[in-house]
Amino acid sequence: MTKDNLLTPILVFAIFLTLFCGCMLGSTPMGVDRIIGGLTGNGSIGDQIVIWQIRLPRTLCAVLVGMALGASGAALQGLLRNPLAEPGVLGVTTCSSLAATFSIYYGMTAISPIALPIFSIVGALIATSILAFTAIRTQSVVTLILVGVGISSLSAAFMSLLMNMAPNPFALSDMINWMLGSVANRSMDDVLLSAPFMLLGFAILFLTRHGLSALTLGEEAASGLGLNLARQRLFVVVGAGLATGASVSIAGAIGFVGIVAPHLVRPFVQYDPARSILPSALLAGVFLAVADILIRIAPTQNELKLGVVAALIGAPAFIWIAIHRGRTND
Amino acid sequence: MTKLAVQDLKVQIDNTPLLNDISLSIGTGELSILLGPNGSGKTTLLRAALGLIKKQSGTSKLNDEDVAALPPSIRAKSIAYLPQMQQLAWPLLVKDIVALGRFAYGSNINKLTSKDRDIVYEAISSCDIEHLSNRRMNTLSGGEKARVHCARTFASRAPLIIADEPVAALDPRHQYKVLDLFKSYVAQGNGALIVLHDLSLAAKYADRLIWLKDGQIVADGSPTETLTPQRLADVYQIDAEVVGSGITIKGAV
Known part of the structure; x- marks a missing residue:
């Protein structure tokens, strides 16, 4: 029991530590005194600009995107009763980035900046709705994953089509950057535009977490316990759609984060899907922010994209979990 | 008294x-057993x-209110439903699974109120699984799992229980143990409707047998009234002898 109780405070502390390190580390590391000075407004103008306009928004962005993806992953896994469910694997992020790219391509974002998160969220909701609808019709986990692969492939195909028709190399490079996923050069305004949607999605997922515990028994037994299945599905679909869509609108497509964090958290929360939502979100936030810090300080010629690094770590984890699934589950 | 009444369904x-x-x-006060061959429509x-x-x-x-229109949590407080056992998605602790029996009361399995904790503990001890309560579900045998699910169902304190083949895949001793549990739950003033495939068990435990064939009820009454060789031939298409509550099956018709 003490393990459960300590996990969340430790992760909350880790989040703040990561945010602090995110301000300290970069191409030019800054000392603790300069960070505190910059954060409190007592440091030099240069430090304040670096912290408030570059490093803090970037780190905050990585933390929020990680949290949104971690919570969505944990909730989708609970709903679909499957440890391999994750917004990236199930095609939710790809579908969302397609919608986002579409809105940029056709100049919707020029009309209003809010168009980007709206389109991303609608894209994510389309994918989560198809998945939830499939989950009602089939008990087969394989079918569900295949539908996710289908959504992902179809979205990727449309994405290629958009790239194929890109009017100029700049538009093309914009789209590729989008698909690779990154939190570089994000401003506080970008964060503030997406954060409310992420937090709303997160709140919905958190409030309906107890239904996920009931779903451990299977859908029929869960409704026998008194769970309103239709409402549970709707809430998880909308919550995960909002959180994932908003994260795509700010960071592009970053996959596999939502699969690693819940997998690591589960043994510490007695495998209860309800108890895994919050720690999964926090751990994914720390994971993504740390990965982003490493990217910044890595001496590579071209800065690596966060989505690429996340997939390089996450995809092997996905394969490992898939292979060991039969053994660890009842 | 709680009553579930189905009419012209x-x-x-x-x-x-x-x-x-x-x-x-x-209704409450009797243990009814639903019998019928595969595909006769029992689960439906x-x-x-x-x-x-x-x-x-x-x-x-349910007590003169349309069941389908009731909020699921209200229905679940009156009728506990134990469907055929399915694989669990996650290897939860035994005590957490039993605590899910309190779900309809808005209970959080991680933070049970003292009242809920007492009820869960009582259900655990009535099913004789205290020694398992801190184990993970994936470490239990089939018989132990069945008892955990019984405890979960009893923890709901629902006056009616509907159970679909709760003793399927259990050895004879565990079949008797699990049905004893249902019997004593009913003896406390509750009611149960249980689907069984074992005719001898049905004859031994039932206050009432409901016979289903091709989606229709062909007989409904006490074992002495309804358990006859003709009925077994008609419903199950087996050739059997019935002496008291003992059944000897000679073969398929």
């Missing part, structure tokens, strides 16, 4: 009738009576 899927003109009433009847699937016509009422 008809269910069909893709124009195939699964249940026809089912009328049935189950349970699901339709609980309002979990769409019905073509007819009604299913």
Whole structure:
């Protein structure tokens, strides 16, 4: 029991530590005194600009995107009763980035900046709705994953089509950057535009977490316990759609984060899907922010994209979990 | 007294009738056992009576209220439903699974109120699984899992229990142990409707036998009234001898 109780405070502390390190580390590391000075407004103008306009928004962005993806992953896994469910694997992020790219391509974002998160969220909701609808019709986990692969492939195909028709190399490079996923050069305004949607999605997922515990028994037994299945599905679909869509609108497509964090958290929360939502979100936030810090300080010629690094770590984890699934589950 | 009354119930899927003109009433104070061969519509009847699937016509009422229109948590406080055992998605602790029996009361399995904790503990001890309560579900044998699910069902304190083959895949000793648990739950003033495939067990434990064949109830009454060689031949198409509550099956007809 003490393990459960300590996990969340430790992760909350880790989040703040990561945010602090995110301000300290970069191409030019800054000392603790300069960070505190910059954060409190007592440091030099240069430090304040670096912290408030570059490093803090970037780190905050990585933390929020990680949290949104971690919570969505944990909730989708609970709903679909499957440890391999994750917004990236199930095609939710790809579908969302397609919608986002579409809105940029056709100049919707020029009309209003809010168009980007709206389109991303609608894209994510389309994918989560198809998945939830499939989950009602089939008990087969394989079918569900295949539908996710289908959504992902179809979205990727449309994405290629958009790239194929890109009017100029700049538009093309914009789209590729989008698909690779990154939190570089994000401003506080970008964060503030997406954060409310992420937090709303997160709140919905958190409030309906107890239904996920009931779903451990299977859908029929869960409704026998008194769970309103239709409402549970709707809430998880909308919550995960909002959180994932908003994260795509700010960071592009970053996959596999939502699969690693819940997998690591589960043994510490007695495998209860309800108890895994919050720690999964926090751990994914720390994971993504740390990965982003490493990217910044890595001496590579071209800065690596966060989505690429996340997939390089996450995809092997996905394969490992898939292979060991039969053994660890009842 | 809690009563579930099904009237003229008809269910069909893709124009195939699964249940026809089912009328049935189950209440507290008796242990009813639903019998019928594979495909006779037993599970469909349970699901339709609980309002979990769409019905073509007819009604299913819990104390004069339409079951399908009741909020699931209200229904669950009166009727605990134990469907056929399914693999768990996650290897939860035994005590957490039993605590899920309190779900309809808005209980959080991680932070039970002292009242809920007492009820869960009582259910655990009534099913003789105290020694397992801190184990993970994936470490238990089939018989132990069945008892955990019984405890979970009893923890709901629902006056009616509907259970679909709760002793399937259990060895004879565990079949008796699990049915003893249901029997003592009913003896406390509750009611139960249980689907069984074992005729001898049904004859031993039932206050009432409900015989289902091709989606219709062909007999409904006490074992002494309804358990006859003719009925076994008609419903199950088996050649059997019945002496008291003992059944000797000679073969298929």
